Amino acid sequence: MSIIYFDNAATSWPKPPEINKAMQKYMRKIGANPGRSGHRLSVEAARVIYDAREKLAQLFSVADPLRIVLTKNATEALNIATLGFLKPGDHVITSGMEHNSVMRPLRLAEARGVDLTVVSCDKEGLIDPARISGAIKKNTRAVFITHASNVTGGIMPVSDIGRITRKHGLVFCVDAAQTAGSYPIDVREMNVDLLAFTGHKSLCGPAGTGGLYIREGLEKSIEPICVGGTGSRSEMEVQPDFMPDRYEAGTPNTVGIAGLQAGVDFVLSEGVEQIKNREESLVKMFMEGIGDLPGIIIYGPAFSGRRIPVVSFNITGRDPAAVALQLDDRYKIMSRAGLHCAPSAHKTIGTYPQGTVRFSFSCFNTREQVARAVEALKKISKGRK
Amino acid sequence: MKDKKSYDVILFKAVSYALKAEKILKNEKLPHKLIPVPKHISSDCGVCLRIQVDARDKIMAALEDKVDIEQVRALEDK
Structure with a gap:
């Protein structure tokens, strides 16, 4: 059996066999630190990462690949989107179906002075968009919603919620941990401002990969939660303010990203x-x-x-x-x-x-x-x- | 030495921007070469694009509004 x-x-x-191949190719033939040096292997490693951003951008209908921040998982992406963004006095809305990757950073933000409303869902675990509208206050800044529940599998009406957040000028963050790669996502059509995703589920990549799409200009309102070397602006002792380096401190998981790139490629070619x-x-x-x-x-x-x-x-x-x-x-x-x-x-x-x-x-x-x-x-x- | 080609270098914020520009120029079939940033130009680590001065206008038009460019400098002989 x-x-x-x-x-x-x-x-x-x-995982599709292409993932192993891409990771082995990186380990055997590339191996260098991307974006740190000017030699050919360093540039080749940076190309692997750029290709990953480009394919992810294509998958989510993001016009500019440099709007994709690569992180170690969806959790890190959601920590940037919550803790880097919300300030004491802000009001934020989420649903009662969230994973702890959303709920715990929001609860931490709440402990730091953010006003949090958790909108309850029906027995099937689905949210009524009207309840989101009803929860909006004067100081509401953002709505955080899972695209689909990891418990029930229920798909949330994100397009309807996106219309509400756009109308009220709120930031809309979608947790796509369970959907990226197996369910269509178009950030423009869905009015999504922040999209957090993991690489190791339906994108077929290895663990230790994920990312955050940030709508153009929004990075000005989002502080990094981790700072350090980026290979850029090395003369400065403060973190660069531009995408995606602002949120990508330290040597990245290039071998993982090589696998992720191959995974996204698999998803794009399968459809x-x-x-x-x-x-x-x-x-x-x-x-x-x-x-x-x-x-x-x-x-x-x-x-x-x-x-x-x-x-x-x-x-x-x-x-x-x-x-x-x-x-x-x-x-x-x-x-x-x-x-x-x-x-x-x-x-x-x-x-x-x-x-x-x-x-x-x-x-x-x-x-x-x-x-x-x-x-x-x-x-x-x-x-x- | 009139026939010697003269070059400019395009400097970017980070390697990822240089790679984005490189992809655009490749697609447009505009000649360029990715090289390490010459130390007499910038102390920053990373790479830049070397282009021929003759092709500069076409190249800048292709990159306009698509890639943030830090600087375009003449690449002098050392």
């Missing part, structure tokens, strides 16, 4: 729409397969088209951790059980504190694997206490 990996929302695996359709069909098959099983409760949007490839469920009377262990031990199916770093999302859908079992698919999963998982859950749900 072969193993089945359904934990792609934690990190995607396996986001095609990847989305393939994953959506797996979600549909899985939800239909387990929907009628006795004792199974599926959380989040009932319609598979309103989800990214994430399905959270429980079996009545069973501890999600025990179900996940049984799936792994007996069926070699890897899932994730628990709170998924988003406590308030679980409160919203009524699964706090025990959490859920979460299956998350990638374009490398197959219908045969989903069929095997459905069979396994049939057996497990029959044996429930």
Whole structure:
């Protein structure tokens, strides 16, 4: 029995073989520090990074690749977007479905004097844009929303929210950790001012990569949260004020970025729409397969088209951790059980504190694997206490 | 030595800007060469674009509004 990996929302695996090739090529043939020296290998390393920015810009419909800051993960990007941007006295709005990568920096900002409103979502974990409008105050500066919940997979109405923030002159930050690479993102069309993404999920890159798109001019209002060497303006003892160096201190993870560049290239050549359709069909098959099983409760949007490839469920009377262990031990199916770093999302859908079992698919999963998982859950749900 | 080519160098804020300019010039098929910044021009680390003076106007037009340029300087013989 072969193993089945359904934990792609934690990190995607396996990766396309091109990622290994690009990282090995960098380690064997390039290896130098980008942007620090003028020799050919240093320039070649800087080209790897520029290519990554260019492909990411293409993927998100960003006109200028230099608007993309590369970070170690989405969390760092969100820390820049929150802690670098919000000042005491500002009011900020977020949803009750956020991951701790958004919620914890916002709670820290709150402790430092920022006024925070957490708008609650419905039972499916979706937000009503009218509730965002209703929460806007005189001192509201920004709205932070996840593009899709890592717990329920529910896709938030970001375009509608983007119209509201534009109308009110607010900064709109979207956490695309779960969507970048598997769901279409157009920052212009969606009126997104800040887009945080990770490299190691649907962008197929390695861990240690991610980034933040910053709309033109907005960098003037965002302080860096980490400063140091950039290879530019070396005569100055203060951080450069221009993009992207303002937020990229220290030697970057060039080998990781080489992999990320290859990952984005894979996504662009496969096509986001095609990847989305393939994953959506797996979600549909899985939800239909387990929907009628006795004792199974599926959380989040009932319609598979309103989800990214994430399905959270429980079996009545069973501890999600025990179900996940049984799936792994007996069926070699890897899932994730628990709170998924988003406590308030679980409160919203009524699964706090025990959490859920979460299956998350990638374009490398197959219908045969989903069929095997459905069979396994049939057996497990029959044996429930 | 009238036939000797004379060069300018375009200086940028950072290497990434030089690479962005290089891509644009490659696409437009405008001659250029990425070189380390000569130390007598700037103490900053990194690279710049060396261009022929004859092609300067065309090159500057191609980069206008697309890449922030710090300076254009004559590359004198040392």
